[in-house]
Amino acid sequence: MFQVRIHGRGGQGVVSAAEMLSVAAFDEGRFAQAFPSFGSERMGAPVMAFCRIDTREIRSREPVMQPDALIIQDPTLLHQVDLFSGLAAGGFILINSRRSAEELGIAELAHGIGHDHLCTVPASDLALKHTGRSMPNAALLGGFAAITGQLHLDSVTKAIREKFPGKVGESNVAAAEAAYEHVMKERQSPATHA
Amino acid sequence: MLKQTEGSHAIAEAVALCRPEVICAYPITPQTHIVEGLGEMVKDGSLTGCEFINVESEFAALSVAIGSSAAGARSYTATASQGILFMAEAVYNAAGLGLPIVMTIGNRAIGAPINIWNDHSDSMSMRDAGWIQLYAENNQEAADLHIQAFRLAEELSCPVMVCVDGFILTHAYERVDIPTQAQVDEYLPPFEPVQQLDCDDPVSIGAMVGPEAFFEVRYLQHYKQQRALELIPHFAEEFKNLFGREAGGLVRAYQCDDAETIVVALGSVNGTIKDVVDEMRAVGHRIGVLTLCSFRPFPLTAVRTALIKAKRVVVLEKSLAVGIGGVVSDGVRKALSGVVLRGYTVIAGLGGRAITGKSLRALFEKAERDELEMLSFLDLNWDVVERELERGRQQRRSGPTAENILRDLGPAGARIG
Numbered sequence: 001m002f003q004v005r006i007h008g009r010g011g012q013g014v015v016s017a018a019e020m021l022s023v024a025a026f027d028e029g030r031f032a033q034a035f036p037s038f039g040s041e042r043m044g045a046p047v048m049a050f051c052r053i054d055t056r057e058i059r060s061r062e063p064v065m066q067p068d069a070l071i072i073q074d075p076t077l078l079h080q081v082d083l084f085s086g087l088a089a090g091g092f093i094l095i096n097s098r099r100s101a102e103e104l105g106i107a108e109l110a111h112g113i114g115h116d117h118l119c120t121v122p123a124s125d126l127a128l129k130h131t132g133r134s135m136p137n138a139a140l141l142g143g144f145a146a147i148t149g150q151l152h153l154d155s156v157t158k159a160i161r162e163k164f165p166g167k168v169g170e171s172n173v174a175a176a177e178a179a180y181e182h183v184m185k186e187r188q189s190p191a192t193h194a
Numbered sequence: 195m196l197k198q199t200e201g202s203h204a205i206a207e208a209v210a211l212c213r214p215e216v217i218c219a220y221p222i223t224p225q226t227h228i229v230e231g232l233g234e235m236v237k238d239g240s241l242t243g244c245e246f247i248n249v250e251s252e253f254a255a256l257s258v259a260i261g262s263s264a265a266g267a268r269s270y271t272a273t274a275s276q277g278i279l280f281m282a283e284a285v286y287n288a289a290g291l292g293l294p295i296v297m298t299i300g301n302r303a304i305g306a307p308i309n310i311w312n313d314h315s316d317s318m319s320m321r322d323a324g325w326i327q328l329y330a331e332n333n334q335e336a337a338d339l340h341i342q343a344f345r346l347a348e349e350l351s352c353p354v355m356v357c358v359d360g361f362i363l364t365h366a367y368e369r370v371d372i373p374t375q376a377q378v379d380e381y382l383p384p385f386e387p388v389q390q391l392d393c394d395d396p397v398s399i400g401a402m403v404g405p406e407a408f409f410e411v412r413y414l415q416h417y418k419q420q421r422a423l424e425l426i427p428h429f430a431e432e433f434k435n436l437f438g439r440e441a442g443g444l445v446r447a448y449q450c451d452d453a454e455t456i457v458v459a460l461g462s463v464n465g466t467i468k469d470v471v472d473e474m475r476a477v478g479h480r481i482g483v484l485t486l487c488s489f490r491p492f493p494l495t496a497v498r499t500a501l502i503k504a505k506r507v508v509v510l511e512k513s514l515a516v517g518i519g520g521v522v523s524d525g526v527r528k529a530l531s532g533v534v535l536r537g538y539t540v541i542a543g544l545g546g547r548a549i550t551g552k553s554l555r556a557l558f559e560k561a562e563r564d565e566l567e568m569l570s571f572l573d574l575n576w577d578v579v580e581r582e583l584e585r586g587r588q589q590r591r592s593g594p595t596a597e598n599i600l601r602d603l604g605p606a607g608a609r610i611g
Contacts, residue, residue, distance in 0.1 A: 015365075019200075022367045026198035035366040059332075059465030061362050062550045080605075 001054040002150055003064045007083055008073030011043040013137035016163060017071065018049035020141055023159040024151045025053040033058045046081050053150060067091060069148050071140050073123070075104060084109065091117065092148050094183070096136045098122035116187045119147050121179050130175040131168070138164075142176030146183035153180050196371045201333040201363040204370040205298060205356075206231030208337035210241045211378040212296075212344045214270045215385075216262035218247040218255045224275035224310065226300040226364045232270075252277040256284035256297070263293040264399050266390040268344065271295070274360055275302035278316045282323075289324025289415060291400055292389070294347035294354070296340065297325075301461070301512075302360040303545045307596035311546020312360040314460065314512040318521050324415045326354040326422055327490040328442060329460040333363055333370050338441035339487075341373070342429050344382055349425060351388045352418045357489075359462040361546070373437055381436050419491040426488050444493035446485040447500050449475060453482035454505040455562055458497075458526055460486050463510065463542070463549050470554045481558060486522065497529035506536035508561045510572075512543045519569040536564060542572035549573075578602055 004021060008014035015036045022034035030053055037048035050064040065085075069092040072083060087093070091113050097120045101107045110118040121143045123136035130139075138160050145153045157176055161169040199207075206228045209217075217236070219229035233248075235241035249255045255271045263269040273281060278299060288295050299317045303309040317327060328343060330336035336358045343354040358364055389399055403411060423444065430443040440446075448464075449471050450456055457467055464485045474481050484500050486493070501507055507530070509523040518524075520539035527537060538561055543549045553573050560566050578599055585592040592598070 019367050023198045026369055031369060032198065033366060033368045035362065058368070060469050060551060061359075061366075061462050061466050063548050065550060065552075 001052055001058070002068050002148075003066065003088075004051040004053070004069045004071065004144075005064045005067040006049045006051070006071040006073065007077055007081060008047055008137075009043075009077070010045045010047050012047070012073045013135050014047045014049045014073060017073070017137035017141060018051045020138070020156070020159040020163050021051040021144070021151070022053075023162060024141070024155040025051075027155045027158055028151065030055055031058050037063060046077060069144065069150075070094070071144060072096060073136050073140060075099075078104065078106065087113070090114065093118045094140060094143050094147050095120045096123040096140055098125055117147070119143065119183050119186050121182050121186070123175070123179055126175045126178045126182070127172070130178065131171040138172035139175040139179040142178070142180035143183040145176075146180045147187065153177065195374075196369055198367055198369055199333075199372075200227065201336055201358065201366050201368075201370075202227035202300070203231050204333050204337040204372065205340060205358065205364075206235070207372050208340045209270055209296075209298075210235050210244075211373065211375055212270075212341060212382055213268065213379075213384075214241075214244050215267035216245050216247065216259065216269045218249050218258040218262070218269070218271050220249055220252050220255050220273075220277065224273070224277050224300075224302055224360075226272060226274065226298070226360070228272045228298055228300070228364070252281040253284060256281040256288060256295070259295045259297075260284060260288050260291065260293055263288070263295050263387075264291070264389070264391050266385070266387045266392070268348075268385045269293075269295050270297070272298035272300065274300040275304055275310070275316050278320060279304065282320065285320050285323045285325065287400075288353045290411070292351045292415075292418075294344075294351050294385075294387075296343045296347055296354050296356065298340070299355050299357045300360040300364045301357055309545040310360075312362050312512070313544045313546070314357070315514075315544075317355060317357045318513040318515075320355070321490055321521070324352070324419075325490065326350075326352060326419065326426075326488070327357055328354065328426075328488055329357045329486065330359075330363065331462060331464045331485060331487075333366060333368050334439070335441045335487075336363055337370055337372065338433065338437070338439070341378055341382060342426075342433055342442045344385075345429050346422065346425055348385050348387075349429075350418045350422060352415070352422070357461065362462045371439070377437060381433065422488075422491050423493060423495075426491075442487055444486075444488045444496045445500055446487060448483045448485065450482035450484060450500055450504075452480055454480040455482075455508065455558065456501055456504040456506075457481070457483045457508045457510055457558065458486060458501070458522065459483065459510040460489060460522060461512065463512065466549060466551055467510070467554060470551050470558065473551070474555065474558065479558075479562065481562070489522070489525075492525040492529075494525070494529040497526060498533070501526070501530060501535075502533055504535060506538065506561060506564065508538045508540060508558065508566070510540045510542055512541075514541045514544060537568075538566045539569045540566070540572055541569070547573060 022032035025032035123139035
């Protein structure tokens with residue numbers, strides 16, 4: 001089983017991101033479960049959503065306590081929420097930021113998981129460029145496919161098109177593809193700060 | 195068709211396939227996406243022959259369903275939490291009048307304190323109102339139970355609640371096989387009411403009844419539920435034959451054959467429990483779980499048969515009968531009348547408190563050592579409780595409990611789980 005926890009703020013499409021991940025996994029013939037952390041739905045409040053992916057039926061209903069991957073949609077949460085709680089050894093961290101992990105002061109996290117398991121991607125900027133809005137969720141899913149290798153980019157873009165038909169979907173797909181490229185490049189570059 | 199979809203939406207699709215003729219709902223909190231989905235289907239023409247009525251309250255929602263059901267229309271509504279309390283009088287009326295309404299409960303806690311999260315307090319508050327209550331374990335079963343619910347309700351002329359864990363199921367995306375219209379049509383015949391308001395053949399429904407007849411009318415409600423004990427497994431079997439998968443029934447036993455410890459629970463927590471059972475079985479623990487699908491009628495014989503060989507029973511409940519403890523455990527103890535075994539009641543998950551596999555494992559191992567108290571509270575924060583009690587001992591005007599505790603806990607949202 002592969003477990004994902006997505007952190008963001010109300011209004012950033014955190015719940016939709018988990019939903020699209022589950023749809024992408026379903027399209028690949030796997031079992032998937034996505035659910036929100038059931039917080040009160042206020043703009044700007046810290047929000048979590050979860051996604052589990054497996055090759056067999058998923059029965060557990062507990063929140064994801066030991067994630068294999070963390071997607072952090074809003075880096076300002078770094079100082080507010082215990083984001084890295086329970087992260088599995090060898091897990092992945094993907095952060096929406098134009099700053100590097102070192103600039104964010106979290107480069108030491110890479111020691112436990114490997115430098116190519118910790119990436120930042122300017123998802124809000126990419127979303128703004130391609131969609132005209134700074135909603136980072138779809139772009140981050142492209143980044144997720146790149147950093148974890150758990151899903152094909154094609155499945156992710158198919159799920160995005162399913163969720164947002166028409167032009168909105170296409171522009172979000174473009175943002176996801178750009179984020180995918182960014183993360184692939186960043187992962188291949190040598191560990192400059194390690 | 196197999197699809198990855200939200201629980202609420204899967205339920206809406208299943209209800210639509212049942213060809214409802216009237217859907218009435220009060221479409222704000224505490225409502226789920228179910229009626230929103232159905233409203234869209236009526237509006238876009240994909241659900242025909244159905245009137246969607248936006249009402250002004252939950253009391254009106256069920257009152258309208260009573261009226262439309264009495265007029266011979268297949269009627270559906272959904273609610274949760276304070277919503278079902280607000281319609282309480284109508285809940286009893288629907289059952290007393292014997293009207294086969296189907297209602298989804300997206301199970302949530304009841305305030306005060308205000309809380310929108312999952313537990314079973316809402317449907318449990320109406321457990322003796324005369325409705326059949328079925329509890330879904332996952333979203334496939336949630337969808338399937340609605341199809342069975344209309345069949346059962348109309349066969350008996352008795353209303354049915356399908357109880358689905360709020361958020362945990364209603365807001366979860368998972369794979370659900372949505373049946374075809376032809377399959378549902380084959381399973382669910384058109385509604386033939388046993389009583390109907392008809393201008394050409396007038397009757398009055400809801401007469402005042404004195405001491406000479408009230409008792410008998412009430413007894414006949416009980417009789418219907420006793421009949422449901424036979425019909426529920428029968429309709430579940432027919433469902434399995436036609437749809438090719440299991441759903442519903444009175445109870446479902448998992449790894450119970452040689453189990454010394456059997457856990458009993460309702461709803462979605464059974465999934466987490468099964469994972470823990472597998473984990474414990476793998477290292478030699480003789481443990482199993484009995485899932486109660488039908489809570490009303492309470493299947494005394496089926497529960498007794500399933501539990502009689504166990505050494506101990508742990509009833510895990512998502513509601514607290516304040517002043518006594520368990521609700522489900524009362525039924526389980528009645529089922530085990532005369533049988534000597536250890537029985538434990540565990541209250542868990544109130545107001546959306548996460549029920550984790552880790553806590554369940556520790557709990558079950560404690561039960562195996564017979565170190566559990568008769569009544570216990572899973573993952574209750576005793577420090578917080580003790581601080582509040584101490585405040586009360588220190589000063590008379592200790593202030594509002596919920597606010598005091600929130601202040602002790604610090605900012606919400608900073609914790610995981």
